[in-house]
Each structure stands twice: as C-alpha cells, then as structure tokens.
Amino acid sequence: MWETLAQAVINGLLIGGIYALVSIGVTLIFGVVKIVNFAQGEFVMIGTYISFFLATQFGIDPLVSLVVSMPVLFVVGVLIQHFLIRRVLGPNDMPQIFLTFALSLLLLNLSLMLFSANYRTVHTSYSDEAWHIGGLYIPVAKLIAFAVAMALSALLWIFLHTTDLGRAMRAASQNRDVAMLMGINPNRVFAVAFGTALALAGAAGSLLMPFYSAYPFVGQVFVLMAFVAVVMGTLGNVMGALIASLMMGVAESLGIQFVGADSGLIVVFALLLLTLAFRPSGLGAKRGR
Amino acid sequence: MQSADNMRWLWLAIGAVVMIALPQLVTSSFAIDILIRILLFSFIGVAWNLMGGYAKQLSLGHAAYFGLGAYTSTIMQVNYGISPWIGMVAGGVVAMLASLPIGWLCFRLRGPYFTIATIATAQVLMLIFLKFRDFAWGAEGTTIPNLGSAPLMMQFEEKSSYYYVVLGLLVVGLWITHRIEKSWIGYYLVAIGEDEDAAEAIGVNAPKVKRDIYMISAFLTALAGTFYTQYIYFIDPATAFSFNVSIEAALVSIVGGIGTLWGPVIGTVLLETTSALLQSWLGSSVGGIQLTVYSLILMAVILWRPTGLIGFATDVYHRYARRKPARA
Numbered sequence: 001m002w003e004t005l006a007q008a009v010i011n012g013l014l015i016g017g018i019y020a021l022v023s024i025g026v027t028l029i030f031g032v033v034k035i036v037n038f039a040q041g042e043f044v045m046i047g048t049y050i051s052f053f054l055a056t057q058f059g060i061d062p063l064v065s066l067v068v069s070m071p072v073l074f075v076v077g078v079l080i081q082h083f084l085i086r087r088v089l090g091p092n093d094m095p096q097i098f099l100t101f102a103l104s105l106l107l108l109n110l111s112l113m114l115f116s117a118n119y120r121t122v123h124t125s126y127s128d129e130a131w132h133i134g135g136l137y138i139p140v141a142k143l144i145a146f147a148v149a150m151a152l153s154a155l156l157w158i159f160l161h162t163t164d165l166g167r168a169m170r171a172a173s174q175n176r177d178v179a180m181l182m183g184i185n186p187n188r189v190f191a192v193a194f195g196t197a198l199a200l201a202g203a204a205g206s207l208l209m210p211f212y213s214a215y216p217f218v219g220q221v222f223v224l225m226a227f228v229a230v231v232m233g234t235l236g237n238v239m240g241a242l243i244a245s246l247m248m249g250v251a252e253s254l255g256i257q258f259v260g261a262d263s264g265l266i267v268v269f270a271l272l273l274l275t276l277a278f279r280p281s282g283l284g285a286k287r288g289r
Numbered sequence: 290m291q292s293a294d295n296m297r298w299l300w301l302a303i304g305a306v307v308m309i310a311l312p313q314l315v316t317s318s319f320a321i322d323i324l325i326r327i328l329l330f331s332f333i334g335v336a337w338n339l340m341g342g343y344a345k346q347l348s349l350g351h352a353a354y355f356g357l358g359a360y361t362s363t364i365m366q367v368n369y370g371i372s373p374w375i376g377m378v379a380g381g382v383v384a385m386l387a388s389l390p391i392g393w394l395c396f397r398l399r400g401p402y403f404t405i406a407t408i409a410t411a412q413v414l415m416l417i418f419l420k421f422r423d424f425a426w427g428a429e430g431t432t433i434p435n436l437g438s439a440p441l442m443m444q445f446e447e448k449s450s451y452y453y454v455v456l457g458l459l460v461v462g463l464w465i466t467h468r469i470e471k472s473w474i475g476y477y478l479v480a481i482g483e484d485e486d487a488a489e490a491i492g493v494n495a496p497k498v499k500r501d502i503y504m505i506s507a508f509l510t511a512l513a514g515t516f517y518t519q520y521i522y523f524i525d526p527a528t529a530f531s532f533n534v535s536i537e538a539a540l541v542s543i544v545g546g547i548g549t550l551w552g553p554v555i556g557t558v559l560l561e562t563t564s565a566l567l568q569s570w571l572g573s574s575v576g577g578i579q580l581t582v583y584s585l586i587l588m589a590v591i592l593w594r595p596t597g598l599i600g601f602a603t604d605v606y607h608r609y610a611r612r613k614p615a616r617a
Contacts, residue, residue: 036401087592093400095591097347098543102591105536105584112577216577227405269413276394276406 047205
C-alpha cells in the first residue's frame with residue numbers, strides 16, 4: 001500500500017516537472033503581457049516535432065536538441081509578440097482571447113495537415129532504463145526531464161531576480177503603468193517574456209520526446225494541466241505555478257492509481273472547479289483581496 | 290422613418306419567401322444538408338451571441354448545453370418513448386437548470402479565465418456521460434430507432450422538413466434576440482460588456498442579468514442539441530459535447546459581427562460555405578483543413594475588423610452610399 005502510494009507520488013512529481021515548464025510559461029505571459037496564451041500547448045507540440053525530426057534526420061539525442069528547440073521557439077515567441085499580440089493589447093478581452101485561441105487552432109490543424117494524426121516516437125538508449133530503489137521504480141528518461149525542468153525553472157527564477165531585464169519584467173508584472181513611467185521599455189519586456197515562455201514550452205516538448213510521442217494534440221494534454229495549475233497557483237505567480245504544477249501531477253497520478261485509469265482528468269477538473277468555487281483568486285492569494 | 294420601417298418589412302418579407310421556397314428549388318441532398326448546417330450553426334451562434342456577444346461573457350463551453358439537450362431528449366425517447374418535441378423543451382429546461390451552478394462557478398472569474406472555466410465544465414460533462422453506461426450508453430453512444438415518416442417523433446422522410454424545423458428555431462432565436470436588444474436587459478447586457486464595474490456602479494445588477502441571459506442562451510443551445518441528434522440519428526458523448534460546437538458557436542458570431550442581431554447568421558454563411566467549397570475541391574481526406582481555414586479567417590477578422598463582417602459592411606455603406614463619415 002505505502003509502496004503503491006509512494007510510487008504514484010513519484011510518477012506524479014516527475015510528470016509535474018513538465019507541467020511546471022508549461023504553466024510557468026503561461027503565468028509569465030499572463031503576469032507581464034496580461035494576456036492568456038491559449039496556444040501555449042501548441043508550442044510544446046512544436047518542441048516535440050523539432051526534437052523528433054532532429055533525432056530521425058540527424059540522429060541528435062532529444063535532450064541535446066533542447067539547445068535547438070529553445071532558441072527557435074524564443075525567436076518565434078518574439079516574432080508572435082511583435083507582429084500579432086502587440087496589435088491587440090488593450091482593455092478589450094475579446095481580441096486577446098480569440099487571437100491566441102485562433103493561433104492554437106491554426107497550429108494544431110496545420111500540424112494535422114502536415115504530419116497527420118500519427119504518434120511519432122524516438123527511441124533512445126535510456127528510454128527503457130529505470131532505477132529500482134527499494135520497491136520503487138524510477139524511469140531514467142522521466143527523471144532527467146524532471147531534473148532539467150527544475151534546473152530551467154531555477155534559472156528563470158535567478159534571471160527574474162538578479163538581472164536588470166528580469167527585474168524589469170517583474171516590475172512590469174506588478175504594476176505595468178508605474179513600470180513604464182520608470183522608463184522600462186514595454187515592447188522589449190513583453191517580447192522577452194513571450195519568447196522566454198515559448199522557449200520553456202519548447203524545452204518541455206524536447207524533454208518529453210524520450211518517453212512520450214509527438215502528435216498534433218500532444219500540447220492539449222499539457223496546456224489543460226497548465227491552466228488548472230496557473231489558476232490554482234494565482235495568476236501571474238511563477239513560484240505558485242511551479243508548486244501547483246507538481247501538485248497537479250501528483251493529484252492526477254493518485255487519481256489514476258486509486259480511482260481508475262481514465263479518471264486522472266476528472267480529478268484534475270474537480271480540483272479546478274473546487275479552486276474556483278472556494279478560492280477564485282488561487283491558492284497562493286492572500287485572503288480578503 | 291416610416292419609409293425606412295416599410296423597407297425593413299419588405300426586406301423581411303422577401304427574405305421569408307426566399308427561405309421558405311429554397312428547399313423546393315434546391316434538390317440536391319448535399320446542398321440541403323449544407324443549408325441545414327448553416328441554419329443550425331446560425332441558431333447556435335445566435336444563442337451564444339446573446340451572452341457572448343452582448344454581455345461579452347466569452348464562453349467556449351456551450352457544447353455543455355448542446356449535449357445536455359441532446360441527451361435529455363434522446364434518453365426520454367429511447368428509454369421511455371417520449372416524443373423529442375417534448376424532450377426538446379425538457380432538454381432546454383435541464384440546460385437552464387444546469388446553467389445555474391455552472392454560471393455560479395464560472396462567473397466568479399472574468400475575461401480569459403471565465404473562458405477556461407467554461408471549457409472545463411463542458412469537458413467534465415463529457416467525461417461524466419462517458420461513465421454513464423446504464424442509461425446513457427457510455428462511450429459507444431446509441432443510434433436513434435428510425436421510424437420512417439413520424440413527424441410527431443421529429444422524424445421525417447424529406448430532408449426539407451428538417452430544414453423547416455431548424456429554420457423555425459432560427460426565427461425564434463432571432464426574434465428573442467431582437468426583443469432583448471430593444472429592452473432594458475439589452476442595454477444592461479451591453480453595459481456589462483463594455484465595463485462590468487461601471488455598469489454595477491450605475492445600478493445594473495450584473496450577477497442577476499448575467500445569470501438570466503446565461504439561462505436563455507443555455508435553453509436555446511439545448512434545442513439545437515436535440516435537433517442535431519434527431520437529424521443524424523446518433524448520439525455519443527464525443528459528438529454531443531464536441532469542443533467544435535463550442536468553437537463554432539463563438540467563431541460564427543465573431544466573424545459575422547459580435548453583439549449584432551444578424552452577425553452569427555452572416556458569419557455562419559461565410560464559414561460553412563467556405564468549408565463546403567473546400568470539401569468539394571479537396572475531398573474530406575485532408576484532415577484539419579476546415580479548422581485551419583477557420584482560424585485564418587478568425588485571425589484576419591480580429592486583426593483588421595474586430596467588428597466583424599457586419600461592421601465592415603456598415604463602414605463601406607456609410608462611406609459610399611450615404612457619404613457620411615464612418616464611425617470608428
């Protein structure tokens with residue numbers, strides 16, 4: 001019993017690391033640019049396809065292809081912010097929601113047209129390897145993914161807290177108007193935030209590849225978790241998103257283990273709806289706001 | 290103004306004659322099928338637009354009510370032999386009741402997070418109906434027994450009869466929208482859509498207005514669910530609670546003109562015609578092409594004409610026909 005429980009918690013934490021990369025991206029964009037990027041999952045999908053093609057065409061290990069997928073998606077993010085998002089920033093919700101939603105639909109269906117709905121996998125030397133500690137089973141590929149995800153989150157935290165640009169981004173997320181008055185260039189800050197968020201999604205895609213598949217709908221799985229985690233962890237709060245993501249991973253895994261194989265999603269949605277009902281501003285929010 | 294009013298009635302009369310005569314002139318079953326789809330999605334768009342368009346509560350979860358309507362009437366028909374005409378109204382009532390707790394949850398959030406919460410509720414309902422194997426057939430779904438010609442059970446031999454049913458629904462939806470547009474509630478809705486806090490500050494009871502309009506919108510969407518199930522003789526959770534229904538409801542309104550009476554109709558005509566043309570040129574073999582084109586149209590509208598095709602047409606009309614400056 002305890003072993004099953006511990007195993008479920010470990011499985012949940014490991015996949016929760018990937019959820020964290022996606023939800024930190026969502027929350028970073030929300031915090032700084034003040035929009036919700038409905039297309040975040042599709043950039044995870046692009047990350048998986050980049051790693052898949054680098055692995056099958058050039059034999060590059062998916063973990064190494066991180067150094068390609070991250071910068072490529074950073075540039076894509078800067079371009080999208082500059083040419084699309086910038087044009088709809090303003091008090092009106094409708095264009096913002098439906099622009100990123102349209103982007104999500106477009107990328108998803110384009111990839112369906114180009115790559116078909118087939119699942120594509122990459123087999124690495126460590127794909128099937130696992131450590132056995134006591135009665136516990138720890139797959140190496142997932143452990144690496146988790147470790148890299150945590151390292152990237154830590155790097156982002158250091159960037160946000162020690163560099164001028166990072167501080168400017170945090171200032172913009174706390175009070176955009178005052179930050180602008182202090183001479184922070186909004187376009188630059190927004191572009192970096194959007195690019196960084198997409199680079200994290202790309203990293204999530206590459207990290208998934210050794211133990212998961214590339215297919216057009218892959219992002220939908222992760223973006224759903226990310227939205228739930230971001231709502232639970234208070235919108236715009238990076239640390240909250242990280243902790244909530246790990247919790248979501250564990251909750252989903254416990255649901256699969258103890259309720260039934262197809263109830264992971266129900267548990268996740270139930271958590272979302274409960275959060276909305278009782279703490280609409282998120283678990284990390286101060287009371288009485 | 291008298292002559293403008295007369296002109297309006299003239300146009301409506303011409304429109305009515307054309308719409309009633311259309312199935313007699315168009316004989317191809319493919320074309321009638323497209324016309325039925327256009328009327329159906331116009332109707333769903335009209336239902337969405339009441340809440341999403343006027344009050345700017347941008348739901349992407351209207352499939353919840355479409356599915357509840359479809360399942361209520363089908364369960365009543367298949368398990369108890371009750372006519373879908375009664376089931377349709379019952380489905381509407383079920384959807385209205387369901388909109389109360391769903392609205393209670395979702396209206397706590399604003400903007401994009403309201404949208405996400407509505408997506409989640411529709412998904413939860415789909416997951417629940419996947420689990421209901423005893424009286425709702427689980428994931429396999431069920432076919433509706435074909436009784437041949439049975440108008441009392443909403444089954445017809447002629448496709449044109451289905452056309453008239455959904456045409457009737459659309460007329461009802463447009464009439465309700467028109468009445469609401471001209472009433473106090475209509476102005477309250479627009480005020481909430483413009484700025485909810487400001488609307489509350491001048492005494493609009495925003496939670497009550499939103500709840501009421503959500504109930505009407507849910508009721509109408511449920512009617513569409515019953516009709517669709519009767520039309521395709523089949524139901525399962527994936528079609529009844531399809532995310533595509535939620536997407537198209539919002540898309541047709543935004544493309545046509547969000548928060549306008551005819552916007553959803555015009556948007557549906559454009560999107561469904563495009564989709565039918567694509568299908569006849571390329572065949573249905575290319576997966577994803579329909580939504581690829583829809584999303585490109587949506588992006589174009591948002592970036593260049595956020596008021597939709599109606600806004601575009603009004604601008605052009607004012608610029609060239611009336612020679613009055615177009616309103617921004």
